[in-house]
Amino acid sequence: MALVDLSAEELAAFMTAQKSAYDELKSRGLKLDLTRGKPSAQQLDLSNELLKLPTGYVAADGTDTRNYGGLHGLTELREIFAELLGVNVDQLVAQGNSSLTLMHQVLVDCLLHGAVDSERPWSGEDKIKFICPVPGYDRHFSLLNSFGIEMVTVPMNADGPDADKIAALVKDDASIKGMWVVPTYANPTGDTVSQEVAAKLLAMPTAAPDFKIFWDNAYALHHLTDVETKSVDVLSLAASSGNPNRPILFASTSKITFAGAGVAFLAASTENIGWFLKHVGMSSIGPDKVNHLRHAEFFKDADGVRAHMRKHAEIIAPKFEAVERILTERLAEHDIAEWTKPIGGYFVSLDVLPGTASRVVQLAKEAGIALTPAGSSFPLGTDPDDENIRLAPTMPPLEEVEVAMDGVATCVLLAAGEYLSKN
Numbered sequence: 001m002a003l004v005d006l007s008a009e010e011l012a013a014f015m016t017a018q019k020s021a022y023d024e025l026k027s028r029g030l031k032l033d034l035t036r037g038k039p040s041a042q043q044l045d046l047s048n049e050l051l052k053l054p055t056g057y058v059a060a061d062g063t064d065t066r067n068y069g070g071l072h073g074l075t076e077l078r079e080i081f082a083e084l085l086g087v088n089v090d091q092l093v094a095q096g097n098s099s100l101t102l103m104h105q106v107l108v109d110c111l112l113h114g115a116v117d118s119e120r121p122w123s124g125e126d127k128i129k130f131i132c133p134v135p136g137y138d139r140h141f142s143l144l145n146s147f148g149i150e151m152v153t154v155p156m157n158a159d160g161p162d163a164d165k166i167a168a169l170v171k172d173d174a175s176i177k178g179m180w181v182v183p184t185y186a187n188p189t190g191d192t193v194s195q196e197v198a199a200k201l202l203a204m205p206t207a208a209p210d211f212k213i214f215w216d217n218a219y220a221l222h223h224l225t226d227v228e229t230k231s232v233d234v235l236s237l238a239a240s241s242g243n244p245n246r247p248i249l250f251a252s253t254s255k256i257t258f259a260g261a262g263v264a265f266l267a268a269s270t271e272n273i274g275w276f277l278k279h280v281g282m283s284s285i286g287p288d289k290v291n292h293l294r295h296a297e298f299f300k301d302a303d304g305v306r307a308h309m310r311k312h313a314e315i316i317a318p319k320f321e322a323v324e325r326i327l328t329e330r331l332a333e334h335d336i337a338e339w340t341k342p343i344g345g346y347f348v349s350l351d352v353l354p355g356t357a358s359r360v361v362q363l364a365k366e367a368g369i370a371l372t373p374a375g376s377s378f379p380l381g382t383d384p385d386d387e388n389i390r391l392a393p394t395m396p397p398l399e400e401v402e403v404a405m406d407g408v409a410t411c412v413l414l415a416a417g418e419y420l421s422k423n
Contacts, residue, residue: 190342
């Protein structure tokens with residue numbers, strides 16, 4: 001029976017049972033962490049061979065990777081990831097280890113110099129706004145906030161951000177300079193942008209002539225099932241829509257090889273690539289090509305990456321299955337929560353009874369289970385409905401995920417009972 005349908009007496013009995021369950025949970029002295037989407041040590045071990053590579057220092061084209069130069073990054077590695085990301089090699093650059101660094105750099109260059117199609121540097125505008133699909137990625141929001149950029153939220157749906165609402169917002173407001181989107185297995189919902197939604201976003205009229213879509217394809221290769229979702233060919237779609245410079249695609253191997261020693265990629269129109277390299281050339285004479293060679297030698301080709309990612313899935317898919325199983329067993333009958341069932345990515349998005357997410361996180365903390373703060377998936381950490389919690393089950397061992405999720409379910413039930421008892 002749904003919790004909201006219980007009589008006062010039944011709800012009181014329910015609360016007695018949940019308080020007892022919670023007291024038992026606290027007595028266990030747990031110390032578990034579901035806060036960040038980090039690879040587990042077992043996943044990192046998959047790439048330990050990198051520590052013995054490269055076996056030499058000369059690339060396939062004769063480049064001495066120890067020396068300066070090569071702002072585009074090593075060709076043989078770019079060829080591998082161009083195939084995987086569905087872009088042309090000449091539209092892809094390989095850089096350092098962090099795609100977030102590339103996003104920061106592109107945003108700073110737009111602020112200081114303007115984009116390729118800007119009338120002036122963005123910092124010269126009276127106001128700058130960005131569209132932010134929610135729930136979304138907290139680091140995107142923090143980056144914007146660090147520069148005082150106003151964030152305008154739109155819903156993230158199963159087929160991508162609400163394109164019709166976005167089109168209405170950008171049509172007449174020239175201060176809206178761009179938007180974020182995690183197009184494949186989005187953080188935290190696991191949703192994927194459809195071809196139809198992507199087409200609308202790339203073709204829609206915008207008051208700002210230099211409107212940009214920061215297309216953060218962080219999880220494009222992170223499949224959890226045999227269904228390997230193919231990402232939209234955003235660059236070709238943008239070109240055919242007459243807006244070739246609108247999207248800038250970001251990706252990295254951070255959750256593929258070593259999180260702190262991978263390779264980040266940027267893909268864009270030829271004009272955007274020239275613009276990016278012009279500005280990055282002021283701060284670098286070339287990326288770490290030795291690391292590029294190491295990765296190219298490790299993977300060998302695109303199929304090598306695919307095989308490697310299947311090994312990742314074998315490790316983390318059971319953890320996502322445990323989240324789904326426990327939430328269903330503990331919460332489904334009470335009709336107080338909904339959650340995503342991702343087929344890729346790193347997160348599960350849990351919506352609890354409105355007004356109780358913060359309480360769930362507090363109860364979990366007191367019981368020794370660390371969760372991402374409620375509201376983290378919204379700009380400025382504020383979820384207007386106080387209902388969303390991002391779950392990150394990848395890093396802990398499976399046994400700890402099971403214990404943590406059972407504890408989270410207990411906290412959700414207790415928080416819901418408390419709320420209904422007062423309202």
